[in-house]
Amino acid sequence: MTKRDDATITLKDVAEAAGVSGITVSRVLRASGPISEATRKRVLEAVKTTGYVHNRLAGVLASARSNLVGVILPSLSNGVFPEVMAGINEALAQSGFQPVVGVTDYDLMKEETVVRSMLSWKPAAIILTGLQHSRNTRRMLEDTPIRVIEIMDAGGRPIDVAIGLSHRDAGSATAQHLIEKGYRRFGYIGPDLERDLRAHDRHEGFRHYLTRHGIAAPVEYLSRETSSISGGKEGLAELLRMKPDLDVVVFSSDDMAIGGVYHCIATGIQLKTQLGIFGFNGLDTGQSLPQPLSTIRSNRHRIGQIAVETFINDVTRPLTSKVIDTGFSIIHGETA
Amino acid sequence: MTKRDDATITLKDVAEAAGVSGITVSRVLRASGPISEATRKRVLEAVKTTGYVHNRLAGVLASARSNLVGVILPSLSNGVFPEVMAGINEALAQSGFQPVVGVTDYDLMKEETVVRSMLSWKPAAIILTGLQHSRNTRRMLEDTPIRVIEIMDAGGRPIDVAIGLSHRDAGSATAQHLIEKGYRRFGYIGPDLERDLRAHDRHEGFRHYLTRHGIAAPVEYLSRETSSISGGKEGLAELLRMKPDLDVVVFSSDDMAIGGVYHCIATGIQLKTQLGIFGFNGLDTGQSLPQPLSTIRSNRHRIGQIAVETFINDVTRPLTSKVIDTGFSIIHGETA
DNA sequence: CGAAATAATGACAGCGCAAACATTTTTCTT
DNA sequence: AAGAAAAATGTTTGCGCTGTCATTATTTCG
Known part of the structure; x- marks a missing residue:
């Protein structure tokens, strides 16, 4: 079961260095539960000297809570999507969530693969583009308890929330x-x-x-x-x-x-x-x-913003789905 | 220990449905080790009926091997980086690796945060931009055993590999x-x-x-x-x-x-x-x-390509660092 | 000053999976 | 047909962390 690589520094190593138990270190690092200032200091010191890097994998597995957000986009060469991504990134910045990006090339079969792979990382939410998906994609997304946010389109029936325009x-x-x-x-x-x-x-x-x-x-x-x-x-x-x-x-x-x-x-x-x-x-x-x-x-910025707020405010999927129409406006411009 | 959510379908459930052991299911899904065609079929059938979704978290934790690649870019609004990202995506497409994107806003302190967070996901490799990093970032990247690929710049001393131009x-x-x-x-x-x-x-x-x-x-x-x-x-x-x-x-x-x-x-x-x-x-x-x-x-496409090849061909960090100069060429154009 | 409340810490099990090794079944060889 | 080799499957254990439920220090207050 995995050659134990003695080079990797674990919670336990930090705990020993600080003379406390593993769980105490864990609590210090997550700022959860009461910790005396003295041990707190000692633990943080030990983290520094050991060069410990938290292993979220294990954490997520143990707690069944992750800070990953799957973002699935059709393309990055169409100028919209980098902008959408930037919007999401910005909204995510302070939240402690981290985006994982997948690209589908406008291919619903590829989307299915990407969604499956995303789900395997137990993300806190999935943001994907549009309301049309393969049958299997829909099923997977309906079965998962996490938030599913379909962006860019408000012209149809969403799985959970749709944010966009008609x-x-x-x-x-x-x-x-x-x-x-x-x-x-x-x-x-x-x-x-x-x-x-x-x-x-x-x-x-x-x-x-x-x-x-x-x-x-x-x-x-x-x-x-x-x-x-x-x-x-x-x-x-x-x-x-x-x-x-x-x-x-x-x-x-x-x-x-x-x-x-x-x-x-x-x-x-x-x-x-x-x-x-x-x-x-x-x-x-x-x-x-x-x-x-x-x-x-198309109010992309607002779409990204709302998408992120949606799952931050309510991590569990509500019973009924919802469409948020962010509308659109004509930019008069000089070319027509 | 995590309220066991009986709704989540695990390997074991699939195994029971197929009448085999868990490891057999695991082997079928990863196509590793010899499996008879008959059980293979049965297992895949069971996966479908149960609607099982693989949990990579657990897999990575158990095998100490992940298919995530951390990609850390300064920005997405500068047109280069979506292109770099597209190049990496393309090169990654067939490989089974999945990119996780982080954005630093050209801020070395932010980069440090992003790198730390990336490392906590135990990626197979990290691709980041440039050769200049904070002291802590450097230390973290030097201490990790995974490949560290610094792209876009070949004018300095890399941590592991640098791919780019002067x-x-x-x-x-x-x-x-x-x-x-x-x-x-x-x-x-x-x-x-x-x-x-x-x-x-x-x-x-x-x-x-x-x-x-x-x-x-x-x-x-x-x-x-x-x-x-x-x-x-x-x-x-x-x-x-x-x-x-x-x-x-x-x-x-x-x-x-x-x-x-x-x-x-x-x-x-x-x-x-x-x-x-x-x-x-x-x-x-x-x-x-x-x-x-x-x-x-700046041969970005080639940079992305080589970056991906580098860690696919050799997942462990070599002892000596290396600079790959992809050069540049003048595009004569019509504006100068 | 002692009982009750509160704060601080710890022991232990288990998240879901895969590595290592063990075992059983099948196939091949002569 | 018996033994050797190969193929197919199973058992056990632990990856590193956190939730639950103790347990032990410390404070509060009548």
Whole structure:
């Protein structure tokens, strides 16, 4: 049973050095239970001289309580998710919880694997993206007693809590806003809609609104890859080759929209007047453009904040699930 | 001793359901040791019906072997680090290892806290950024038997392995390259050099090369915040106000350089001919600009790859430390 | 000053799993 | 078919820590 590596320093070693029992050391380190100031000092001293490093594995196993938070994201190359992650990190900073990140590449099967692996670490909570999961993923998450927080989408039935926005609504709001601005000939550029399900919802809301209001359905270019600046750039070039007389193009995300802006700058197309560009997310990078991007802000920061507060305030899963709609707002910008 | 939660399904439960011993189940799940096809099937069946989720905590504790890899990064808002993370993720994907991310905000004290907390999870390896650490951090990392991989910098003495480039050399190469291009009146824009130590090294190499070759020292603008697009944009505006006749500006990173490019686009400054812009990192986002950014590629992808290979190939720390210089290359681009 | 209350510490078991070794079953060899 | 080798499975023990329930010092107060 494990060659006992005599080099590893355990609680017991510290206890001996301090002349107390193991449990006392444990209590000092966790600041739990009453400890006299004298022994406290002695123990901390002993910790320092021995160079002891706490083994949380054993602690979690013994106490069935962990400070890990599983965070499962579809991608890190789409600019949103580093921002989401930063938001979560910030909210987590003071809490003593530690995030473990998993990436799914927008693949629900991969997500299943990642969730299973996450659960095996007995995290205090799991934060994952979207409301659509494989049957097994759902089952695992329903069966676990920990908090499960689905972020970025509020358009469906959550396992425990969902925090986000209705992407369908964001899609129709986009259409409504641009129609009001006077645009009529719509284009749409997005990634593979089969994979990015939230982009899919926005697209539907957008498309329906247009057709319901007597506007021609958008001309579309769907790239096979995931969202990226270069994808948006190429997409717009291609779309304008197919259909040069568009007056506005909606992109599934800010990343792609930025690519669209670059194409316009490179080819001398006048943004807004000659061609409108509209994104989604409200990333900082889009707002730093020479002309700030017209887009929709998804309140990611707030989403991260609420996600973390949710499980800090109540570590046990409530009986009924709940949707928290953090809404969205239109950033008027200079590109549409 | 922990109120035994009878709801949690353990190996034993699966074993009973399958009519075998616990260790057999363990072996099936880890694919270790010889198992007959028949029992294998039965066990997997039992796992499914019971809905068993492996508890790695216990496994790691028992075997003293974990599949966690601690990844400690200074920031997620600087575009490099999501890319580094993506590289590591990619390299890790097939390996069965799982990253745990920690963020230090370029703060060595925070780094110390994060390292301590990481070590408490008994990771198989730790990947962290740079070669400068607090005394305590160094001690902890020297004392641990696991691999410690310091990435992004090859200009110093590593604890175990360092993989990266010499930032000093990159700085002088920048200067040399731009002098050869005919630029003479240099500006420099960077973040707080006290915090970003690698930016500091590049800056030194850059500055020394200039003065050693009879060129006037660069006019400098140092922002107090960390690297960002908007910081670069504002920085360049400010710098040109102070000193309008510069012919090239070197930025500490691509992020900031992109901001510089935006400023030029917004104010109609001709890139390259009227004002050169030069970055560092070679981010995809810089290369997707209307005119690709002139910069230095830091081979981040390769760094991530090698970092992961290093500890996969040899899980125990070798006696002597090693520096792997992945070098850098100039991306000629269209902005300088 | 002594009983009761409180503060401080300790003994021990067990969290769930895997290593080491032990045992049983099957297969192969001649 | 008997013995040797290999394959398959089981038993026991302990990884390092913390919860529970003592036990022992110290304080309080009538």
